[in-house]
Amino acid sequence: MEDRYIKNRGYVLASIMLAMFLAAIEATIVSTAMPSIVSDLGGFSLYSWVFSAYLLTNAATVLLFGRLSDIFGRKPIFLTGIGLFLVGAVLSAMAPSMKVLIGARLIQGLGAGALMPIATTIVGDIYTKEERAKIQGYLASVWGISAVTGPALGGFFVDILSWHYVFWMNIPLGLLAMVGIIYFFDEKVTKEKRSVDVAGSFWVVLTVSSIMVVLVEGGVRIAWVSFPMLILLIVAVGGFLLFMQQERKAQEPMMPFHIWSIPSIRYANLTSLTTGMILIGVSSYLPAFVQGVMEQPAIIAGFTLTTMSIGWPIASTSAGHLLLKIGFRPTSILGGVSLIIGGILFSMLSPEKGPWFAASGSLFIGIGMGLSSTSFIVSIQNSVGWKTRGIATATNMFMRTIGSAIGAALLGGILNGRIKASIEDSSLPDSYTVDSTNELLKEADREALGSKALNILQDALASGLHMVYIGLLVLAIISFFLILKLPKQED
Template sequence: MEEPVIHKKKLKRPLVLASIMLAMFLAAIEATIVSTAMPSIVADLGGFSLYSWVFSAYLLTNAATVLIFGKLSDIFGRKPIFMIGISVFLLGSTLSGFAVSMEMLIFARLIQGLGAGALMPIATTIVGDIYTKEERANIQGYLSSVWGISAVTGPALGGFFVDVLSWPYVFWMNIPLGLLAMAGIIIFFHEDLDKTDRKIDYGGAVFMFIAVSTLMLILVEGGVRIAWDSQLMLLLSGLSLIGFILFFLQETRVSAPMMPFEIWKHRSISVANITSLTTGMILIGVSSYLPAFVQGVMEKPAIIAGFTLTTMSIGWPISSALAGKLLLRIGFRTTSLIGGVSLIIGGIFFFLLSPEKGPVWAATGSFFIGVGMGLSTTSFIVSIQSTVDWKTRGIATASNMFMRSLGSAVGAALLGGMLNSRIQSAINEADLDKELNVDSTNLLLDAEKRDDLSPNALEVLQDALTSGLHLVYLGLLVLAIISFLLITLLPKGEKSRLKK
């Protein structure tokens, strides 16, 4: 299929970009704004045992469909798939606000995540379509800034809606913004798509969905709500494995595969995707466990813990914008290498983190991780989009985002397992296993409950959390070094041309 004609002269590209960024903002802000509202939601709906599923449901369908939507945009064009994604996302948002039980909210979040699976990769791909290689480097920095803005404004907006209005407005605020983004795409984005050769690999889509959704379920809920040695875990593992095998066999025999494996033959794409897996693990390690260290070990309030994470959200968009200029001067590989060095510096800060060093030290490490993520991810996306042509740009972009999501899920399971194991070992060594367990660590995060602990129990828990998180941060440093070594495998003197 030939590349569609995009009338760049007729396009009002700033308005298209604004619409894309607005849609991305809706998907990006979900995590932070919903986290702020969750205590009020649980107080109203009940079902505290299902708390984590409100987040897991969104993650599952998002990750399971991102590759499928990326490929569909290569077949039907960006505009119709993007519109479907926003529509499904808004449907899920509407239903979430009307939820009368935790089960209904989880179902609505599944729908919301389904739509989000189309928003992020296709928004980035549209930028690849309407901007030249030179322009694209700078524009991807703007897209990355959306994450920083959402991370900073999410908690504030969530708190405002909960305190002034009520928690459903956390979801309903998406509706006017989503409709505005849809209007911008309808009016200002035009592509004349070739109507021929629209072969859809239905089997590949089904096998991919089964394989990825069960894998994400294993990684998100394994050891939490589903025991690793349970029959259900064995069943899910077998289903995921069979799904991947069938998917691979399907893709090798069809003429228009859902995942064209030849894109992985490009070293710039395969290296970028594998590195995104490790940086995704780093990202979840920082965002998930840094607040626990600041609140539980340093005994600082939640607002201080939030500050240490905010610096990462500041470093990311700043470095993304800087990457746009560096890419044109020194190339993809060198820019990515600088990002890899920044990740290692951040990893060293976390490895050396101790209660005495204070939140500023933690915030500095967080900032360097943000800088590293901004430089590397922007370089990867621009490099990938400059390596492939229009008909595979959507799936190539989506594959990179999927690998980062997969890395986050793997990291959450791996690093979480390391932390829990170390805490339980420390409790057993102190012979307090009848009085405390891993869940007792939650008491450290509440100042009042922390004061109720006996001095011995407080010392054991804090030491256990400190040593457990030190193990996690050692893991982060190792992952940062691995990421840097992987980046060195990128092609030297890359001269990827923009294939239109």
């Protein structure tokens, strides 16, 4: 470990864990509250955009923030990330409509782009190679704490107070984390004149946003065979090619391609892409199934996500020990097997099986994510030095976030398309649309629908979500085969 003159490591770690808690609880508490949010603000067809907008700016900036942290140091970039995250949280809490909420989530995602990768990078800086596996397990325990509090708080806010509190609660936690970093993180950075690859970040935003619009709106608001769709596809392909060209010629590329020559990094990143899609598929749409199809309250929907968030940190902590005993590849393979088991359970999910069956699927997905993601981070950080550790860590986070962003868009598009087709094939009046699914997410609205419309809409939602879960199983199988490509010994 390079000497970065870090003082008060325990306090720094506590502040990092508190900041990570913001992102960790975000995954469970917002997902739990989303059915109530969309029921209040309307616009079920925009449901996936609440997640996609957050993930878009997260994915677009995670590499940029990783590079900036290598240039200017971790501390200023980390504090900037927390500040942006809190601004987005305030605007989200005050949102009067789904469109405003989506805009606020764009800002919140900017902050998240700095939070997770730089928190993990700071740990890589201040702890030795031998200590990192154990400390990464501690960081993963944050997910366990959020698992206990997130769904319970989400259900409490929705059922007793208001969904707005799922955003307001971020403020005191974020401010406390900022104070801890300011006072205890004494970072010494060697000042070097290094360039920032802003152009690369721009091409990432353009490419990813175009792909997401194609996946979410294709066949719903934009016909697959149409001029707007052609333009979007041209922009997406062109943006990707220009990004590749920019990274090759940039003096300080946002994504240095040379790190992809390291097999452990290459296959860890590709697997993170597919597991990111699995993660968003579970966390985004499981509450909608439990509340809209199973007709369970928000707190029960939160419980089905809790098991994933509990399984993740327990598995991640165990991975810290397994890494030292059997190595990162066998540990990752165990994670891949768990993902497949979770995918199989979700592919079999039906209303009759109940919340416990859904929760068991979540548990195995969480275990798979914990074992694999911890193995990937430790392996990556052990493969590079300080000057590239920030961007190497951020690249892995970027791939998982890109996976989540594309997954939210792709799976959301599958869901909306399936619901639309089911409604059109039914005998319901033309006034019923994808947005009519809003009515399933609140008990009073369900009762006002009438038995015929209720059954048709529930069947449409269940059918759409079944297609989503079949997709999750396919992604789990792909992830497993990518994990098998990991080298048997670390570089």
